[in-house]
Amino acid sequence: MFPGRFHYASPRALDEAVELLQKAEGEGKVLAGGQSLIPLLKLRFASPSILVDINNLPGLDYIKVESDGAFRIGALARHGEIERSDDIARLQPTAAAAVPVVADPIVRSRGTLVGSVCHADPQGDWAAVMIALDGSVTAYGPEGKRSIMVKDFVTGPFQNVLSYPEIAIEATIPAPKGDVAGGFLKLERRVGDFATAGAAIGLEFNAGRVSRAGIALTGVGGATVNAEAAAEALMNSSLGSDAVMRAADLAAEASSPKSDHRGSADYKRHIVHTFVRRILAGIATDQERAA
Amino acid sequence: MTSLFEEISDPTPDDVPVNRVAITVNGQKRTADVEPRLLLAHFLRQGLKLTGTHTGCDTTNCGACTVLMDGKPVKSCTVLAVQAEGREVVTVEGMASGSELDSVQEGFKDEHALQCGFCTPGMMLAARALLNENPDPTEDEVRFALSGNLCRCTGYQNIVKAVLWAAAKDRGEDPTQAVEKYTAKQKGANQ
Incomplete structure (x- = not known):
């Protein structure tokens, strides 16, 4: 497989990159790591007139x-x-x-x-x-x-x-205002496959209570799911079992997975529930140990 | 070299974009005019006739096309040849120096780490990249580092042994002993 034809430029300055895109009048595409874009080009799902390769721009690898x-x-x-x-x-x-x-x-x-x-x-x-x-x-x-x-x-x-x-x-x-905790769990059929389901959790604690919470889910919706209500359920808690169960329920509710070859919708929702509980249980254990 | 290769280029129209690239491949500077859409894997295989780099899945999954670019393992089916401009690429053909095999190649030979051989070049380069970074990897670290390379013969057991063999050799230890130690540990775990 190989992509359709496109022009290629490898600018050395950011302004030049923007200019090249501007000249392409909406038909240009930025190439960075290329690990999603190049497969899409090969499948001809994308056919830009020009690829603006930003890999040679200085000072962006920090x-x-x-x-x-x-x-x-x-x-x-x-x-x-x-x-x-x-x-x-x-x-x-x-x-x-x-x-x-x-x-x-x-x-x-x-x-x-x-x-x-x-x-x-x-x-x-x-x-x-x-x-x-x-x-x-x-x-x-x-x-x-x-x-x-x-x-x-x-x-x-x-x-x-x-x-x-x-x-x-x-x-x-952003800079944390409390003690940082968090975790990420993903189910994949094998290394490198797309996620069957996954959960990311970021928390901050003040005096043993949750002062900031974020929960987001992957693989279980038309876009990345921001499980705001689930995160809200953790606020001011010390990750007691009620708060954890409530967050897991709400995260599962927030997801809208489709049944496919990776699993049924119910199964994926179940995985979300399990992952949210598992990450939070891990954090709670770490907190107890530290205390 | 022509802009693309026979199989994909009709008589090349004048408005076809072409970029000149200079890529150091296995220590040798190679210059060519290529279409930007040419993949590094095809540049190596069809352009330079370095057919040791295999194209397996062509979808960034299998790792058979793995080469080193500036020392990092990359899937050459998912890198454009123009992106390798000015960079150093090492393929399986560049692993040995003269008649002296790279320790990873020796390990693969000694431990029978290939059956059909299709995944072997990619496996060996991924292993070489690992050992350059971590000269004393555990079994788990070897398996983790090779998890982007698939062996359809499922010969992973001997591949892991081969990499541990090469690591021991690089460290100046007895490679056979290192593999025996690993095998004994595995037998213990299975009892």
């Missing part, structure tokens, strides 16, 4: 922690680099749990977090993680920069709110 604990992840930070990041391992448990199960180790050499969020695959992992963490995406275009919360950024299957010729240049996880 994973930075600010002094307040916020994370800034550049558009060229590969999954593999996030996997090897000590800062992520030490400070960001939701992302740390997700990254080893994103695609497979070889794909993780190339694919990027920002690209994955932009691709907005309903079965993707990173959009769920970023929604659970109140994360945002920074877009750069002719009007300058703007920041968009990921929960508002992903609008449907393979749809985001980037306004052509904007380019997503960074993802941000």
